[in-house]
Amino acid sequence: MSNQTTRREVLKGGLAVAGLGMLGIPEWALPALAQGETLVPFLDLPEKIVLVPTADRRIIDIRYINGLLSPRDHFATTQHYGHPTVDPVAFRLKISGLVDKPLSLSLDDLKRMRSTDVVFGFECSGNRRPLQGLTGNGRWTGVSLKRVLDEAGVQDAAREFVFFGADHGEEEVDFRGTVSKLDQQFGRSLDRDDALSGEPILAYAMNGEPLTVHQGFPLRLIIPGWYGIANVKWLAEIHAQKDRFLGKWQARWYRTLRGEMINGQMHWTEKDISRLQLKSFIARVSQAGDQHNVFGIILHDGTPIRSVEVKIDNGPWQPATIDPASGREKYSWKQFNYVWRGATPGEHTLVSRVTDVTGKVQPTVEDLANKKSFLEDNSQHERKVKIG
Ligand SMILES: Nc1nc2c(c(=O)[nH]1)N[C@H]1C(S)=C(S)[C@@H](COP(=O)(O)O)O[C@H]1N2
Numbered sequence: 001m002s003n004q005t006t007r008r009e010v011l012k013g014g015l016a017v018a019g020l021g022m023l024g025i026p027e028w029a030l031p032a033l034a035q036g037e038t039l040v041p042f043l044d045l046p047e048k049i050v051l052v053p054t055a056d057r058r059i060i061d062i063r064y065i066n067g068l069l070s071p072r073d074h075f076a077t078t079q080h081y082g083h084p085t086v087d088p089v090a091f092r093l094k095i096s097g098l099v100d101k102p103l104s105l106s107l108d109d110l111k112r113m114r115s116t117d118v119v120f121g122f123e124c125s126g127n128r129r130p131l132q133g134l135t136g137n138g139r140w141t142g143v144s145l146k147r148v149l150d151e152a153g154v155q156d157a158a159r160e161f162v163f164f165g166a167d168h169g170e171e172e173v174d175f176r177g178t179v180s181k182l183d184q185q186f187g188r189s190l191d192r193d194d195a196l197s198g199e200p201i202l203a204y205a206m207n208g209e210p211l212t213v214h215q216g217f218p219l220r221l222i223i224p225g226w227y228g229i230a231n232v233k234w235l236a237e238i239h240a241q242k243d244r245f246l247g248k249w250q251a252r253w254y255r256t257l258r259g260e261m262i263n264g265q266m267h268w269t270e271k272d273i274s275r276l277q278l279k280s281f282i283a284r285v286s287q288a289g290d291q292h293n294v295f296g297i298i299l300h301d302g303t304p305i306r307s308v309e310v311k312i313d314n315g316p317w318q319p320a321t322i323d324p325a326s327g328r329e330k331y332s333w334k335q336f337n338y339v340w341r342g343a344t345p346g347e348h349t350l351v352s353r354v355t356d357v358t359g360k361v362q363p364t365v366e367d368l369a370n371k372k373s374f375l376e377d378n379s380q381h382e383r384k385v386k387i388g
């Protein structure tokens with residue numbers, strides 16, 4: 001048996017990745033251990049992270065990212081009000097508000113419309129070091145949001161589109177010290193340009209299978225290039241309105257406070273969470289004979305990537321290679337690999353940085369010193385490893 005065959009057999013037997021070939025996943029992106037490589041320990045992560053399959057969250061162990069698309073049961077997941085159970089037969093998506101023809105669409109109605117799909121990887125805006133595991137990449141299939149809105153006939157007065165999930169919870173709303181407890185639906189909004197851009201999808205499938213309950217079964221909004229929070233799960237209603245939507249998850253809980261120098265004066269700006277900030281992180285370091293492979297992930301808003309580089313200790317930035325399969329898909333996360341030769345025993349610091357074609361460079365921790373909330377942490381992440 002050739003090496004190649006052996007490796008395939010091992011994969012098929014041990015890791016349930018049969019079918020990867022069909023998805024066009026290159027061998028180098030397969031899990032390091034299966035390639036006869038050994039994992040180099042990260043000194044800032046325990047050897048085993050217990051994946052957290054609680055009702056609320058699943059954080060993945062990024063060292064075991066396996067191929068371009070995240071399998072549905074290895075896709076990170078998080079939400080705020082638990083998981084509502086939606087009966088797919090009784091399900092109706094409502095389109096209401098400033099439209100000429102309010103709609104109530106069954107799952108079959110949606111599936112009868114022309115389908116479209118997109119490979120899109122995102123992270124939760126709270127994803128950060130050392131775990132970095134609130135992220136995933138999938139091929140999402142559904143119906144174009146614009147198509148559905150066109151069918152409803154959006155009126156000129158509609159400036160804001162609110163996406164409500166079927167999930168809800170009691171929230172305390174404070175108005176100058178007077179607190180009301182109100183049961184609220186999960187809601188997020190898009191302005192008219194973003195809603196009608198033609199890119200968002202009302203998705204009913206990921207990687208060719210129906211969404212899981214965690215992913216928002218039976219229907220979720222997918223907005224390629226945006227942070228996780230924008231992708232409303234268990235989508236129940238789209239409401240077109242004139243006014244800004246200031247719900248908790250739009251205007252309060254998910255916002256970033258940054259200090260910016262404008263004309264020599266510090267301005268504190270608060271912004272809602274929208275497009276993914278340019279980011280890379282090292283997900284795995286493995287040893288294969290006398291070389292080491294440094295494997296990582298890039299998350300971005302769809303702007304093409306110019307380069308991704310890796311720096312070891314105080315050495316120069318060295319170019320890493322982007323996996324061409326991920327590079328072809330505009331909104332996919334990108335996977336990169338850097339071959340590290342001549343690693344000496346002992347502790348080392350490894351860091352990656354990505355640059356897009358507009359010249360935007362992933363910031364350092366110092367660059368983000370004036371970001372006062374923990375969301376949108378796209379800073380360069382130094383990893384410490386120990387070479388045995
Ligand atoms: N209806 C609804 N949609 C939601 C949420 C939620 O609480 N309710 N959480 C959001 C957040 S914070 C994130 S990061 C993503 C997570 O999507 P995933 O579970 O598929 O990874 O869903 C978003 N969509």
Ligand SMILES: [Mo]
Nearest residue numbers: 124125228229
């Ligand atoms: Mo999130």
